[in-house]
Amino acid sequence: MTDFTQLGLTEKLVTRLTEAGLTTPTPIQEQAIPYALEGRDIMGLAQTGTGKTAAFGLPMAQRMLARSRKAAPKSAQGLVLAPTRELAKQIRDNLMDYVSGAHLRVGLVVGGQSINAQAQRMMRGVHILVATPGRLLDLMDRGAVTLEATEFLVLDEADQMLDMGFIHDLRKIARALPEKRQTLLFSATMPKLMEEIAGAFLDDPVKVQVSPPGKAVDKxxxxxxxxxxxxxxxxxxxxxxxxxxxxxxxxxxxxxxxxxxxxxxxxxxxxxxxxxxxxxxxxxxxxxxxxxxxxxxxxxxxxxxxxxxxxxxxxxxxxxxxxxxxxxxxxxxxxxxxxxxxxxxxxxxxxxxxxxxxxxxxxxxxxxxxxxGTPWPGVEPAGRKGRGKPQGGRPGESKPSNRRRRRRPQRKQKAA
CATH class of the missing domain: 3.40.50.300 (P-loop containing nucleotide triphosphate hydrolases)
Structure with a gap:
């Protein structure tokens, strides 16, 4: 059975993972970590819940720890972009667990919080910055963050960033990054627009995939x-x-x-x-x-x-x-x-x-x-589980006898 040591991670990081209850790599970690440690760009396709944060976070942390460089003011040696505040905070928390006890500083900049406080915290600089695209650009426009020294870039859940309309923000961020860097892009699906993003951010990437796009967790x-x-x-x-x-x-x-x-x-x-x-x-x-x-x-x-x-x-x-x-x-x-x-x-x-x-x-x-219930017209699911109930009715109701009766159209609400 593969363990994290066999993937090339240092004993200190493996010990920290063991303390956190992580002893066996997931498939995406097993495939991505060795390439990431070699400095290769990666296009990773994996559904949510497969352990992508460790797949990109561990190799990035190990390479930074080996160099022992100080964080420069207003800069980040590694940048992780995520589509939502919740995901960004979750990534930050996981990364802090991985590097606990080390000299690496992990920062977080997202919307919904004081931008002045975030700008103040960035004055010292961080080793790894986790950010949502919009707030990162706001701080860059203020001169509070610079990406000139960024050597590692991660795009997590890149397909959702496209769904949420971040394509223009990503293009602006790409122009501010050094050409010489390592980039890891992870996505659960592969829409056509992703090819443009991959072309703009990745250089001769290796592709790792642990499940077909759109495939739900088997369990x-x-x-x-x-x-x-x-x-x-x-x-x-x-x-x-x-x-x-x-x-x-x-x-x-x-x-x-x-x-x-x-x-x-x-x-x-x-x-x-x-x-x-x-x-x-x-x-x-x-x-x-x-x-x-x-x-x-x-x-x-x-x-x-x-x-x-x-x-x-x-x-x-x-x-x-x-x-x-x-x-x-x-x-x-x-x-x-x-x-x-x-x-x-x-x-x-x-x-x-x-x-x-x-x-x-x-x-x-x-x-x-x-x-x-009974499938509505135009929907033909394959099977039934348990006892069926009348079409569109509440439990125990009899099936409506007037099939021609029109249903009142429901008012559409503005999407979230």
Whole structure:
């Protein structure tokens, strides 16, 4: 069995990993770390929850530790870009664990926090800077951060950065970086625009891939319920009741919808919280901390959390609303079955979400088993799990006899 020492990591780093409970490399770590230690550029394709942070963080830390260079003012020797504040903070925390006791300083600059305080902290410089693209550019425009001495660059979850419209920010950052550097790009999917990003950032990269794009974690038990929008809340509470002591993450499509659902669950007696774009960074951090520590059993979120939550104890992910972007379904359900654990992913599909479900199944190249309800027209999942329930109805309702009756179109809400 391969261990971290065999990958070329130093004894000090391996000891630190062992103390953190990491003894066996994941497939992406096993493939990427040796190339990264050689200084090669890497294009890594791996779904969320596969250990990418260690795959890029450990070799970068080891090479910096070997040189023992001081951090220059306002600069960063290594830069890690992430699409969301939650993911950036998670990466920063993991990196700090890896280099605990060493001289390396790890910084974090993200939106939702005081830019003046961040500029002040950058006066000393850091060895590794973890940042979201927008806030990094704000600090660069102020002259508070320079990338002239950056020798290591990591783009984590690069496909989501494209989905979130960061393409222009990434181009600006690329122009500010030295041509001579090592770049590691990690993505769960490979959209066409990624080729442009790879061409702008990578030099003769080696490609490592541990799972096909769009493939969900094998240990996730997936199912889908066909239910009308008004009956989703009732069904969600019914399913949550069966696992009250286990952590559940619920995804809603909009900020307003997430907050409304959170309040509804609180009224039903659940210890629930929410994170979305209308929450301050402090509120989001507190909600995640309470969820991680088990004070909250249910966390309702928009796609801001689809790739920014690494909580091993999450056993259930509910897609209360299906995502508009098919790949986001894979990232959402990747919040469970972390670190080799088992998990369940349950999706609700209303009539106007049939197209979204069809796109999701096409990306994943599989049909999600049906747990209840009758598939809406145009959706033909392969199997059924458990006893079916009437089409679009609440548990125990009889099937409507008037098939020609029109359903009132639901009002579309502004996306989060």
């Amino acid at each position: 996730i038990d997936q199912s889908i319920h066909f239910v009308t929008q008004p009956h989703k809340r009732e069904l969600l509470i019914e399913l949550l009741d069966a696992h009250r002591e286990e952590l559940a993450l619920v995804f809603a499509r909009t900020k307003h919808g997430a907050e409304k659902l959170k309040k509804s669950l609180e009224a039903a007696g659940y210890a629930a919280g929410s994170i979305h774009g209308n929450k301050s960074q402090g509120q989001r951090d507190r909600a995640l901390k309470a969820f991680r520590e088990g004070e909250l059993k249910v966390l309702v979120a928009t796609d801001v959390a689809a790739r920014g939550i690494d909580i091993p104890d999450v056993r259930h992910v509910y897609n209360f609303d299906l995502p508009n972007v098919p790949d986001n379904y894979v990232h959402r359900i990747g919040r469970t079955a972390r670190a080799g654990a088992d998990g369940r992913a349950v999706a609700f599909c209303a009539p106007d979400e049939a197209g979204a479900l069809r796109d999701i199944q096409r990306v994943m190249k599989l049909d999600i088993p049906v747990a209840s």
